[in-house]
Amino acid sequence: MRFKVWRSGKEGAAARYETYEVEPRRGMNVLEVLFEIQDHKDDSLAFRYSCRGAVCGSCAMMINREIRLACRTQVHMIGKYRPMGLKPFPPLVRQVDWDPSREVLIEPLPNLPILKDLVVDMARFYEHHRAVKPYLEDKEPERPVLISPQVSEKLDKWANCILCGACYGACPVCYKNQRYVGPAALAWSLRFVDDPRSSAETLERLSLVKHPDGVPACEWYYNCVRACPKSVAPAAAIRILKNKLIELKLI
Amino acid sequence: MIEHDVLVVGGGLAGLRASLEALKTCDVGLLSKVHPVRSHSCAAQGGINAVLSETDSVDAHSFDTVKGSDYLADQDSVEILCGEAPDRIRELDRFGVLFSRTAEGAIAQRPFGGAGFPRTCYAADRTGHHLLNALHEQCIREGLKIYDEWFVLRLVRMGTSVTGLVAYHVPTGEIAGFRAGAVILATGGYGRIYRKSTNSVINTGDGAVLALDAGAELKDMEFVQFHPTTLLGNNILITEGARGEGGTLVNKDGDRFMAKYAKEAMELAPRDIVARAIQTEINNGLGIDGDHVNLVLTHLGEELIKTKLPGIRQIAMDFAGIDPIEEPIPVEPGQHYSMGGIAVGNDCRSSLDRLLSAGEASCVSVHGANRLGGNSLLETVVFGKIAGASAAADAKQGRAEAEDGVEQVVRKERARVDELVGGRGTDVVADIRMELKDIMTSRFQLFRNAEDMRIGQEMIDSLRGRLATSRVSEASRDFNYGVTRYLELQNMVAVARTVAAGAIAREESRGSHFRTDFPKRDDARFLRHTVFRLSDGRLQLSYAAVRLGKFPVRERTY
Helix, strand or coil, rough: CCCEEECCCCCCCCCEEEEEEECCCCCCHHHHHHHHHHHCCCCCCCCCCCCCCCCCCCEEEEECCCECCCCCCCEEHCCCCCCCCCCCCCHHCCCCCCCCCCCCEECCCCCCCCCECCCEECHHHHHHHHHHHCCCCCCCCCCCCCCCCCHHHHHHHHHHCCCCCCHHHHHHHHHHHHCCCHHHHHHHHHHHHHHHHHHHHHHHHHHHCCCCCCCCEEEEEEEHHCCCCCCHHHHHHHHHHHHHHHHCCCC | CEEEEEEEEECCCHHHHHHHHHHCCCCCCEEEECCHHHCCCCCCCCCCCCCCCCCCCCHHHHHHHHHHHCCCCCHHHHHHHHHHHHHHHHHHCCCCCCCCCCCCCCCCCCCCCCCCCEECCCCCHHHHHHHHHHHHHHHHHHHEEEECCEEEEEEEEEEEEEEEEEEECCCCEEEEEEEEEEEECCCCHHHHHHHHHHHCCCCCCHHHHHHHHHHCCCCCCCEEEEEEEECCCCCCCCCCHHHHCCEECCCCCCCCCCHHCCCCCCCCCCCCCCEEEEECCCCCCEECCEEEEEECHHHHHHHHHHHCCHHHHHHHHHHHHCCCCCCCEEEEEEEEEEECCCCCCCCCCCCCCEECCCHCCCCCCCCCCCCCCCHHHHHHHHHHHHHHHHHHHHCCCCCHHHHCCCCHHHHHHHHHHHEEEECCCCCCHHHHHHHHHHHHHCCCCCCHHHHHHHHHHHHHHHHHHHHHHHCCCCCCCCCCHHHHHHHHHHHHHHHHHHHHHHHHCCCCCCEEEEEECCCCCCCEEEHHEEEEECCCCEEEEEEEEECCCCCCCCCCCC
């Protein structure tokens, strides 16, 4: 099987695609293909990894022009997965000499600066995450707050985010506006807004996402929902936040 | 030169909790070879133990832990672990962890292996993910200085004290010195020396080797936990919580074979016992397709699986194409946890001044010869907090030595890394890594014997020589993973040597360490900890007494 991988140029040279032939073993995933290349064909290939079980969020990248975790993408399923149906924007439709029937195209996560090969600079993504104050203020209540299973499960949906950046890389708004905090950060915002342990901070938290590059910037492409490997559905969180902002006359 | 009062190495649960504590009084820097949220803690599934019910007791939790450890745990350490647990859980609740709840809104608890009471708190089956995020969030809130993608190369020691460290910046290849009043190693375990392992690829035992090379002691390295239920083929963890919620194990005849091995506890016997039972079934020709057994959840119903075990359902669907609501999950035992580690006391201080350790990287010992499920997350927060406080106290004593010696080590390490790259060596580094994993998996696995292990030990030694003459062909400085993976492999080989030496020397069977040539526990000779240190580059073993207490040493049945 042929894997066409985006490579940075060395020492000022232009970026290029390099094609590797890898014989897939049973049960092999794309992350293992990248390791096979690094181990036996080209030890200069750079990509991030850690858990290899779709929980650490290190290996989000573009595979056949869809945003996926490399470890979660089974080689034998490539071409058989239900198409993500991402709304097109420039990184997804950039011209490349690629034969989808014979080659798997592997490119870095869009919308973030490329550092080397498949490694992108996540700094902006992490800064946006921090900007929504993604933490409880530890105010030591006298008695533990009781939380119903329903509320806990509702928050769980947003808190299952693994900060892989797939939604950020899939979002057409993030492509054109680097100041937009993006889908993941807004899902985290709602997770804390709705936490009964932080009810006193709700207004303050909402005011952090009401600015033009916060909630109002979303243009409802829903690419974040389609690309999220953890079914977080950030756009649904953004909708709820928007309704709260309108209700409280904050926007 | 970068300087902090306290340096923490490792951004998982133990490192983050230690940082939070030290931050109360000190300036803290945290180094991690990955961004903290990528740490292996995120993969923990089932839960965290604590006594929260009036009908449970700290004594009962302690007894279960001591018995589970096959009496090798130090009983005063276990008392700290279990005694502190309720406060740490309440603290995690305040930090924002989304624990699963009872109908009344309290923190829910589920049964776990080897426990006489359902005392495992959980956040569905993604407990580690939720804990890691909450602690990372609190560290963001406190403004912790995080150096991510820094790989620590060497500790710097002057006299009997650690004075700093030297680290390699993966994005740029820069090698820099860090000076500190105290260093905490919270680098996790060494599971990746095995081929079949639930661990993240990054779990290469770096901390143990940093400590050993600096002259500190390691302890009980031969005790390696094999989890009974890892997904067949790629060995991703399938939580013990699946059995806690009522899942059963069956062999090729459809028999619940655990009745033969632990007739009362059945599937909820401790991990060492269940893992050996599964392997015995497979070895006796009762495995399915000769290589696995089935974990059956189909009778639990869609609702329970979707709410309490959604993570493993997703794993089974993504990685095996199986929906556990409809089909059983094929499982085999796989390496899961490192009981051994850097020898520390109850205050998390090591045998060197100003060097501390916590979490899986350390060995207090609270897990002894076999860790109970739900006790490792607990250890990270209990002893992470203690390590942070001890390190802060050490750092407040002022600098240990007028000369810290860091610059000198920076120069040496630069030369070492320069020599590594851009050449043609004798071997492909990846081949050596694979050979090491195969040796460990075939010779230092669930069932061990002297002959296999002796051959294995010689093979590991020869790999060490071959690695020394191998090189990384890629010479670029930025994101040169060839360099980090080479350095990790050096650590893996060094750790494997300790595991091998400890396992060969321990001529008995206890907890996770089972010798077919010495199938009985031998308290007269081996109710003691193995201690490892380097002396003139040679590995030396000695033994230390186990601190016994109120629970008398008994035969261990379930």
